[in-house]
Amino acid sequence: MNRVSIQAILAEIGVDMSVFPDEHHLSSWTGMCPGNEESAGKRLRSAVRHGNRWLRRDLSEAAWGASQTQTSYFAAQYRRLAPRRGKKRALITVAHSLLIVIYHVLKEHKDYQDLGRDYFDCHSAERLQRYLVHRLEALGHEVSLRPRKLDQEN
Known part of the structure; x- marks a missing residue:
C-alpha cells in the first residue's frame, strides 16, 4: 500500500x-462484507453492499496493488x-482481507506479519496432495505416493 492509500483509508x-x-x-460499515444470500442450502451470488464508496474504492486500489x-x-x-470466482470478485475478497488486517493493526498496535505466498500450500498440504493425485489420475496416470527417505548421517 502506498502512502496516499493509507492516508485516505485512515x-x-x-x-x-x-x-x-x-x-x-467495520466490514459491514464499509460495504466490503461477504453476502449472505442462501436458498435451499445453496449460497447465491450477491452484489457488493452499499457502504462507504470512497473507502471501498481505496481498498480496491490497494488490493489490486x-x-x-x-x-x-x-x-x-x-x-x-481469480480463476474460480473471477478477477473482480477475487479483488473484493483481497480488499476485505486488507480491511481486516488494517483493523487488527490499528486496534492491537502490532506490526503486520505477512503469511507469505506459500501459506495456502503449507496450511492444507494433505488436501493439496489429494487434489494433485486426483488431477494426475484424471489425466490418465497411475499414482502411488511414498514418503521420501531422508539421508541419515552416521
Missing part, C-alpha cells in the same frame, strides 16, 4: 477502532480465487 475510518466492536462491523506483488499472502489469495 481519513475514512479513523485510528480509534473502539467505535467498531469487531472487524465484521497487493495482488500484483510476487511474494505476499494477498497475491496468493488473489491467484487462488
